[in-house]
Amino acid sequence: xRRVGVVTDSTADIxxxxxxxxxxxxxxxxxxxxEKLYRDGLDLTPESFYKELASSSELPRxxxxxxxxxxxxxxxxxxxxxxxxxxxxxxxxxxxxxxxSAWAAAQTLPEPSRIKVLDSGQVSxxxxxxVVEAARLAQRGGTGDEVADLVxxxxxxxxxxxxIDTLENxxxxxxxxxxxxxxxxxxxxxxxxxxxxxxxSVWARVRTRSRALDALVDRVRGWGKxxxxxxxxxxxxxxLDSLVSRLxxxxxxxxxxxxxxxxxxxxxxxxxxxxxxxxxEPDA
Amino acid sequence: xxxxxxxxxxxxxxxxxxxxxxxxxCDGRGLKRLIGAGLAWLERHxxxxxxxxxxxxxxxxxxTNMLLTMQxxxxxIQDSPEDEVGIIAQKVAHGALMGARGNSGVILSQIFRxxxxxxxxxxxxxxxxxxxxxxxxxxxxxxxxxxxxxxTILTVAREAAEAAVGAAASSxxxxxxxxxxxxxxxxxxxxxxxxxxxxxEAGVVDAGGQGLHIILEGMLRYSRGxxxxxxxxxxxxxxLHDLHVEGEEGYGYDVQFIIQGERLDVEKIRETIxxxxxxxxxxxxxxxxxxxxxxxxxxxxxxxxxxxxxxSRVTIENMQEQYxxxxxxxxxxPVVQPEHPGRIGTVVVAPGPGLTSVFESLGASSVVSxxxxxxxxxxxxxxxxxxxxxxxxxxxxxNKNIILAAxxxxxxxxxxxxxxxxxxxxxxxxxxxxxxxxADVEANARIMAEAAExxxxxxxxxxxxxxxxxxxxxxxxxxxxxxxxxxxxxGTAATEVALDALGEVHAEDYEIITIYxxxxxxxxxxxxxxxxxxxxxxxxxxxxxxGGQPHYYFIMSVE
Numbered sequence: 001x002r003r004v005g006v007v008t009d010s011t012a013d014i015x016x017x018x019x020x021x022x023x024x025x026x027x028x029x030x031x032x033x034x035e036k037l038y039r040d041g042l043d044l045t046p047e048s049f050y051k052e053l054a055s056s057s058e059l060p061r062x063x064x065x066x067x068x069x070x071x072x073x074x075x076x077x078x079x080x081x082x083x084x085x086x087x088x089x090x091x092x093x094x095x096x097x098x099x100x101s102a103w104a105a106a107q108t109l110p111e112p113s114r115i116k117v118l119d120s121g122q123v124s125x126x127x128x129x130x131v132v133e134a135a136r137l138a139q140r141g142g143t144g145d146e147v148a149d150l151v152x153x154x155x156x157x158x159x160x161x162x163x164i165d166t167l168e169n170x171x172x173x174x175x176x177x178x179x180x181x182x183x184x185x186x187x188x189x190x191x192x193x194x195x196x197x198x199x200x201s202v203w204a205r206v207r208t209r210s211r212a213l214d215a216l217v218d219r220v221r222g223w224g225k226x227x228x229x230x231x232x233x234x235x236x237x238x239x240l241d242s243l244v245s246r247l248x249x250x251x252x253x254x255x256x257x258x259x260x261x262x263x264x265x266x267x268x269x270x271x272x273x274x275x276x277x278x279x280x281e282p283d284a
Numbered sequence: 285x286x287x288x289x290x291x292x293x294x295x296x297x298x299x300x301x302x303x304x305x306x307x308x309x310c311d312g313r314g315l316k317r318l319i320g321a322g323l324a325w326l327e328r329h330x331x332x333x334x335x336x337x338x339x340x341x342x343x344x345x346x347x348t349n350m351l352l353t354m355q356x357x358x359x360x361i362q363d364s365p366e367d368e369v370g371i372i373a374q375k376v377a378h379g380a381l382m383g384a385r386g387n388s389g390v391i392l393s394q395i396f397r398x399x400x401x402x403x404x405x406x407x408x409x410x411x412x413x414x415x416x417x418x419x420x421x422x423x424x425x426x427x428x429x430x431x432x433x434x435x436t437i438l439t440v441a442r443e444a445a446e447a448a449v450g451a452a453a454s455s456x457x458x459x460x461x462x463x464x465x466x467x468x469x470x471x472x473x474x475x476x477x478x479x480x481x482x483x484x485e486a487g488v489v490d491a492g493g494q495g496l497h498i499i500l501e502g503m504l505r506y507s508r509g510x511x512x513x514x515x516x517x518x519x520x521x522x523x524l525h526d527l528h529v530e531g532e533e534g535y536g537y538d539v540q541f542i543i544q545g546e547r548l549d550v551e552k553i554r555e556t557i558x559x560x561x562x563x564x565x566x567x568x569x570x571x572x573x574x575x576x577x578x579x580x581x582x583x584x585x586x587x588x589x590x591x592x593x594x595x596s597r598v599t600i601e602n603m604q605e606q607y608x609x610x611x612x613x614x615x616x617x618p619v620v621q622p623e624h625p626g627r628i629g630t631v632v633v634a635p636g637p638g639l640t641s642v643f644e645s646l647g648a649s650s651v652v653s654x655x656x657x658x659x660x661x662x663x664x665x666x667x668x669x670x671x672x673x674x675x676x677x678x679x680x681x682x683n684k685n686i687i688l689a690a691x692x693x694x695x696x697x698x699x700x701x702x703x704x705x706x707x708x709x710x711x712x713x714x715x716x717x718x719x720x721x722x723a724d725v726e727a728n729a730r731i732m733a734e735a736a737e738x739x740x741x742x743x744x745x746x747x748x749x750x751x752x753x754x755x756x757x758x759x760x761x762x763x764x765x766x767x768x769x770x771x772x773x774x775g776t777a778a779t780e781v782a783l784d785a786l787g788e789v790h791a792e793d794y795e796i797i798t799i800y801x802x803x804x805x806x807x808x809x810x811x812x813x814x815x816x817x818x819x820x821x822x823x824x825x826x827x828x829x830x831g832g833q834p835h836y837y838f839i840m841s842v843e
Binding site: 187188189203204205206207208209210211 | 642645646713714717718720721722738794795796798825827829843
């Protein structure tokens with residue numbers, strides 16, 4: 001009997017099948033293309049998002065889920081599914097207001113302390129792996145405190161690294177300022193970025209994709225023992241194939257989750273990006 | 285016999301003691317005069333030494349680099365009333381080091397350094413001490429380069445020092461010993477082509493070796509009573525900072541000089557000079573012509589004049605002090621290092637405004653203007669290093685003739701400096717891109733050097749002299765293509781040679797072709813090359829950037 005409900009938002013990019021197997025409750029973010037509103041992951045797939053993004057002159061606006069979506073989710077888990085508590089894990093607080101919405105929603109309920117709202121400091125499968133671990137423990141019968149504690153212990157072991165193919169999105173999104181001096185605007189530079197504690201930072205700059213893949217693989221090898229790994233692309237399937245085969249030595253291919261990046265990660269990194277999200281072994 | 289002629293290299297004028305006993309000692313004032321005489325003689329031979337350049341590429345000329353180094357050395361002692369030879373030698377060594385430009389200039393500064401080390405604390409030297417000092421000078425010069433090559437200035441310094449040791453064993457006459465040193469230096473210079481095949485192929489002797497021989501010969505001539513005075517105006521006008529500021533449209537140099545020769549064609553000179561700049565004023569007769577012109581490239585009229593006769597009263601003045609101040613303030617502007625402030629600073633050498641902005645946009649802390657034809661001095665590099673707001677500094681010389689000068693900054697600065705020996709702009713860009721702010725400076729030097737090796741550099745320029753090299757015969761004015769610094773191609777059109785070079789490096793096997801076009805090339809010409817490149821290499825990305833570099837039509841990288 002499951003005593004803990006696990007909630008996350010759609011920026012986690014957890015594949016639908018895996019989420020339903022693990023009974024993860026995914027609250028959709030909202031994506032606006034001009035006047036058109038989509039619910040991320042429900043009526044907007046990564047593929048249709050790429051198409052819209054490539055043809056749209058303006059950047060889509062991704063918006064945190066409405067507070068009411070969280071209220072509904074918590075209410076359903078606590079009242080209808082009779083969970084004793086809820087662990088709600090979300091995209092890094094300094095990248096999105098989702099965490100605030102979840103927190104605000106929890107405060108509207110009679111017993112807010114039954115809901116633990118946690119900041120993953122990550123996005124996409126970088127946070128997804130912590131959610132997956134939480135859900136597994138919940139299915140094994142872990143308590144709310146135990147699941148929340150596991151998430152806290154996972155957070156420092158989460159890794160997200162990626163190659164940005166074009167700086168266009170960073171420019172459009174106004175995010176270039178923090179990078180401009182380190183990336184270089186004169187040349188076609190492919191920055192390699194990592195996300196840690198909600199901070200996107202450039203750790204290397206290269207000019208060719210093949211060197212970018214080499215650098216990503218080197219970085220992954222430097223991590224030591226990897227428990228879970230996902231390889232993601234933002235409409236760059238071929239490049240991802242080549243990355244995955246290079247990663248083979250660092251992590252068994254059959255255990256690797258290969259998937260398209262969702263709207264949140266794609267909006268941040270731009271089309272053409274590829275990356276790796278991982279959870280390291282505790283002793284790595 | 286001149287060998288045993290009496291010489292005075294002390295405080296007195298040579299003529300006053302020529303009839304006396306052989307000179308046995310040389311004090312500080314004597315050394316000062318000898319250095320001045322060496323400088324003056326070198327000045328007269330500057331162009332002849334420049335002409336010994338083996339490579340047809342426009343490059344930092346040896347004669348000019350050594351002259352600027354000697355001038356800096358002499359400025360240090362010019363007004364010194366010091367008697368003690370050890371102190372004068374120390375000042376000379378310091379001045380030479382600060383002003384060192386190019387490999388030959390740096391090696392010359394090392395020669396003075398070793399020389400000064402032996403004379404430390406000595407009031408006046410005799411023949412035995414002189415010989416020991418010359419030996420130490422040569423030894424220090426050898427240690428100053430990573431891979432000493434025979435058939436260069438190093439060999440000349442060593443063999444000249446050996447001659448001094450031999451002569452000093454049998455004579456206490458400084459004039460005699462100096463004569464033996466000069467004789468051996470001359471012979472050593474003539475032997476350089478037999479030691480260095482590239483010289484033999486080009487049919488020249490080593491330029492640096494010849495420069496050293498000329499300096500020594502100037503000293504000997506002075507000791508024999510010949511008078512060559514240093515043109516103070518020239519020395520002042522050649523102030524390093526003035527020279528360094530690159531002339532731009534409207535911010536040129538005021539250049540004046542007198543050409544002395546025979547059958548000078550005043551009308552033709554006027555026409556030629558007028559084409560080189562504004563406000564040209566050319567007056568004179570068939571034996572002496574005074575030239576005055578405002579030009580962005582002071583070297584052009586001077587080189588032209590030197591080809592017609594001997595030059596005197598050369599002055600070069602920067603016309604716009606304000607502009608210079610502007611450049612300085614620009615150079616000193618605070619550096620934006622948003623990610624990891626102050627972790628590792630970078631000083632890079634780049635020619636042209638476009639390449640400067642490329643390096644700045646990649647986060648270079650400081651860009652020192654220079655490269656081909658204008659090698660920054662050790663002092664300029666040192667200033668740049670000191671200005672960087674970081675204790676750890678990596679220097680990217682981006683030219684093989686600047687690497688040694690960059691290495692010198694290590695000894696002159698308290699900072700932790702690593703020089704990554706990049707020999708081209710594309711190598712420098714690759715290296716700077718590889719900078720990892722999380723790694724320490726030593727690890728970065730390794731990472732960056734490795735990154736620089738993974739890039740193919742193509743340079744398209746015009747041959748500045750006719751030579752035979754690498755089995756190719758190149759005529760002055762022909763377009764030539766260098767691949768990773770080696771002359772490989774020639775032709776008549778820059779675009780065509782550039783495309784040939786891309787074929788030569790198998791550009792189809794790479795991902796990105798980057799074309800930096802120089803100031804001699806229009807935007808349309810660059811676009812044309814870009815289009816033809818994209819047609820031939822549709823799989824590759826082609827990027828065109830206005831580099832603005834002088835002398836080089838195109839600098840390209842393939843990676």
